[in-house]
Amino acid sequence: MNKILKKLELAPGIKLFEVDVPEVAAKALPGHFVIVRNSDRGERIPLTIADTDKSRGVITLIFQEVGKSTLELGLFREGDNLPCVVGPLGKPSEIEKFGTVVCIGGGVGVAPIFPIIKGLKAAGNRVLSIIGARNKELLILENEVRMYSDETYVTTDDGSYGTKGFVCDQLGSLLTNETNIDRVVAIGPSIMMKAVAEMTRPYKIPTIVSLNSIMVDGTGMCGACRVEVGGETKFTCVDGPEFDGHLVDFEMLMKRLSMYSSQEKKALDDYKGKI
Amino acid sequence: MGKLNLNRTAMPKQDPRERVLNCNEVALGYTQEQAIMEAERCIQCKKPLCIEGCPVEIDIPAFIKLIAEGDFQGSIRKMKEKNVLPAICGRVCPQEEQCEKVCILEKKGAPIAIGRLERFIADWEAAQGAIEIPPSKPSTGRKVAVVGSGPAGLTVASDLVQLGHKVTMFEALHEPGGVLIYGIPEFRLPKAIVKREVEYVQKLGVELKLNAVIGKIATVDELLEEYDAVFIGTGAGLPWFMGIPGENLNGVYSANEYLTRANLMKAYRFPEFDTPIIKGNRVATIGGGNVAMDSARTALRLGAKESMVIYRRSRQEMPAREEEIENAEEEGVVFNFLTNPVAYHGDEQNWLREMECIRMELGEPDASGRRRPVPIEGSNYRTSIDVVVVAIGNSPNPLIPQTTPGLECSKWGNIKADEGTGKTSQRGVFAGGDIVTGAATVILAMGAGRKAANAIDEYLRTGIW
Numbered sequence: 001m002n003k004i005l006k007k008l009e010l011a012p013g014i015k016l017f018e019v020d021v022p023e024v025a026a027k028a029l030p031g032h033f034v035i036v037r038n039s040d041r042g043e044r045i046p047l048t049i050a051d052t053d054k055s056r057g058v059i060t061l062i063f064q065e066v067g068k069s070t071l072e073l074g075l076f077r078e079g080d081n082l083p084c085v086v087g088p089l090g091k092p093s094e095i096e097k098f099g100t101v102v103c104i105g106g107g108v109g110v111a112p113i114f115p116i117i118k119g120l121k122a123a124g125n126r127v128l129s130i131i132g133a134r135n136k137e138l139l140i141l142e143n144e145v146r147m148y149s150d151e152t153y154v155t156t157d158d159g160s161y162g163t164k165g166f167v168c169d170q171l172g173s174l175l176t177n178e179t180n181i182d183r184v185v186a187i188g189p190s191i192m193m194k195a196v197a198e199m200t201r202p203y204k205i206p207t208i209v210s211l212n213s214i215m216v217d218g219t220g221m222c223g224a225c226r227v228e229v230g231g232e233t234k235f236t237c238v239d240g241p242e243f244d245g246h247l248v249d250f251e252m253l254m255k256r257l258s259m260y261s262s263q264e265k266k267a268l269d270d271y272k273g274k275i
Numbered sequence: 276m277g278k279l280n281l282n283r284t285a286m287p288k289q290d291p292r293e294r295v296l297n298c299n300e301v302a303l304g305y306t307q308e309q310a311i312m313e314a315e316r317c318i319q320c321k322k323p324l325c326i327e328g329c330p331v332e333i334d335i336p337a338f339i340k341l342i343a344e345g346d347f348q349g350s351i352r353k354m355k356e357k358n359v360l361p362a363i364c365g366r367v368c369p370q371e372e373q374c375e376k377v378c379i380l381e382k383k384g385a386p387i388a389i390g391r392l393e394r395f396i397a398d399w400e401a402a403q404g405a406i407e408i409p410p411s412k413p414s415t416g417r418k419v420a421v422v423g424s425g426p427a428g429l430t431v432a433s434d435l436v437q438l439g440h441k442v443t444m445f446e447a448l449h450e451p452g453g454v455l456i457y458g459i460p461e462f463r464l465p466k467a468i469v470k471r472e473v474e475y476v477q478k479l480g481v482e483l484k485l486n487a488v489i490g491k492i493a494t495v496d497e498l499l500e501e502y503d504a505v506f507i508g509t510g511a512g513l514p515w516f517m518g519i520p521g522e523n524l525n526g527v528y529s530a531n532e533y534l535t536r537a538n539l540m541k542a543y544r545f546p547e548f549d550t551p552i553i554k555g556n557r558v559a560t561i562g563g564g565n566v567a568m569d570s571a572r573t574a575l576r577l578g579a580k581e582s583m584v585i586y587r588r589s590r591q592e593m594p595a596r597e598e599e600i601e602n603a604e605e606e607g608v609v610f611n612f613l614t615n616p617v618a619y620h621g622d623e624q625n626w627l628r629e630m631e632c633i634r635m636e637l638g639e640p641d642a643s644g645r646r647r648p649v650p651i652e653g654s655n656y657r658t659s660i661d662v663v664v665v666a667i668g669n670s671p672n673p674l675i676p677q678t679t680p681g682l683e684c685s686k687w688g689n690i691k692a693d694e695g696t697g698k699t700s701q702r703g704v705f706a707g708g709d710i711v712t713g714a715a716t717v718i719l720a721m722g723a724g725r726k727a728a729n730a731i732d733e734y735l736r737t738g739i740w
Binding site for chain 2 (some may be wrong): 021024037038042043068084085216222251264266267
């Protein structure tokens with residue numbers, strides 16, 4: 001159960017697992033996430049499903065090694081079984097024919113935007129994708145995104161590949177040059193999603209973001225993942241993870257994301273000391 | 276029968292000063308001598324009221340008599356005819372509201388300590404090592420899906436498997452037991468005991484599927500394609516907040532989250548366990564139920580210098596068990612009665628800094644019969660605080676109602692089920708426990724499970740809905 005059929009290192013510190021979980025794969029839709037645990041002492045780690053192969057009963061997970069838990073997760077090898085994969089959780093993305101949709105993925109956020117690109121394309125949309133990373137080395141899934149997008153724009157912060165700059169710069173030129181953008185979907189660091197939402201606001205283009213709140217159970221029981229959307233408290237795990245980007249209180253989201261930063265640092269330091 | 280013995284045998288407990296420094300169980304349980312002494316006090320009423328007082332109708336005088344006679348094996352066998360989870364019930368049932376309340380000796384102020392004896396006999400059996408597995412009836416070929424492995428689910432599953440049905444129990448979390456695992460703390464209900472009782476249910480033949488979220492991997496309607504009946508015991512879900520300013524500050528927890536981090540995820544052992552929790556010197560718990568007591572006492576064990584309970588009514592109206600209130604008091608939890616938070620104030624970084632409360636007074640009785648707390652205008656005060664735990668209840672988990680169109684729910688999202696049978700509006704689907712009643716007790720959920728099991732068995736045998 002939960003066997004890792006394939007493991008790839010997509011970029012330094014960004015890993016891909018194909019996991020054999022037929023029950024999850026059968027029901028997984030773009031936008032869904034799973035919760036993974038490394039061990040019986042492990043945290044419950046929420047990861048958005050990056051791709052699904054229903055015929056093989058396989059889901060793809062892509063994660064960046066940023067803390068102890070994700071570093072430990074990265075040590076699993078092909079053929080290992082993950083102790084726990086729960087899902088598919090959350091509400092799926094709204095996939096229908098909107099017209100022209102701009103899909104934006106920043107950093108490891110390209111992974112969760114990919115199934116949405118694929119879904120939107122299959123639904124008959126004109127998909128304009130913007131993907132970005134700090135540098136060429138860290139850019140992931142470029143070919144996959146190109147395969148399902150009508151146009152693909154690549155940015156790197158340092159200009160080592162594609163256009164130098166941020167995904168938002170590229171969005172800026174699309175907003176000026178494209179007259180009929182019907183929807184924008186953006187997934188990446190909170191600061192990026194916030195910037196995207198601010199840019200599309202004057203154009204009144206519906207803008208969907210996928211939030212990466214801290215979670216524990218992921219099924220609506222604990223409320224760790226509270227976010228404020230349009231002044232109302234929502235639970236990312238059952239009400240989201242996708243919300244109207246124009247209504248999300250990103251400042252609060254970012255501050256809540258840093259709630260455990262000192263413990264996370266300690267866990268990471270202890271772990272690095274051990275290995 | 277000799278003279279009435281009105282000396283209720285006390286149960287040894289860990290010293291309060293010691294126990295707040297550890298997470299081990301507070302109550303230590305009777306020795307054999309103490310158990311026999313207490314059991315001998317039972318006058319063996321001809322028409323025992325205690326059995327009626329028990330939601331699962333344990334033959335209380337019979338199991339107590341066997342203890343008095345020193346036949347512990349016989350006693351546990353008698354117990355398990357009606358209750359498969361005695362080690363848990365003996366610890367967390369509100370006996371003072373049920374069996375002990377109607378005990379004839381209660382009138383003399385010294386009811387038999389039924390809960391302590393129940394706990395004793397269950398722990399005695401566990402200490403023997405080998406647990407007796409009663410024989411099951413021959414297989415009926417019928418299959419039942421039980422959703423949720425908390426007290427209701429465990430009871431339904433074990434009753435039905437013993438009647439010869441094939442039972443699969445689905446649990447969303449990575450450990451079975453529901454609230455017994457994620458909610459009730461180690462110091463009140465050791466997790467090894469929950470594990471033992473769940474293993475017993477598995478040994479009876481129940482198949483357990485962990486990490487399986489029904490409503491996600493399969494809907495109830497899909498389960499009905501494979502199973503002849505479905506029981507829903509998914510418990511309480513979304514935690515309530517008060518809707519006051521500042522509830523999303525860093526450091527404000529729902530009791531569900533606080534206790535789940537501490538119990539299920541073992542955050543009190545961070546970094547040995549990976550899940551962290553915010554400790555903090557001054558911790559306030561909002562609410563007056565058992566969950567609030569559990570939270571306030573957990574805070575002390577996590578190292579809080581001051582742990583206070585904020586409750587809008589007075590001590591008399593507190594829904595928590597007297598025993599738990601006393602334990603909390605002994606451990607140094609400070610109670611602020613007739614007080615209610617109105618806002619939390621934070622800093623630039625969204626961290627909780629201060630709690631603003633208002634004093635209350637009791638007015639006329641409300642719908643619940645308790646006097647309604649009314650705010651005293653202008654009595655607001657602010658106090659510095661590091662962590663707040665909101666323990667004011669839960670609404671039902673929405674995952675199943677949302678994905679089961681045929682299921683009628685109340686406007687609060689509770690599944691509508693017949694009280695006597697657990698039957699819902701959908702053929703073949705039964706429900707019980709907190710998902711039906713709203714947050715209640717372990718034993719009430721077990722009682723609902725027992726009734727549903729009987730009704731499911733009848734439905735499977737007759738096909739009559």
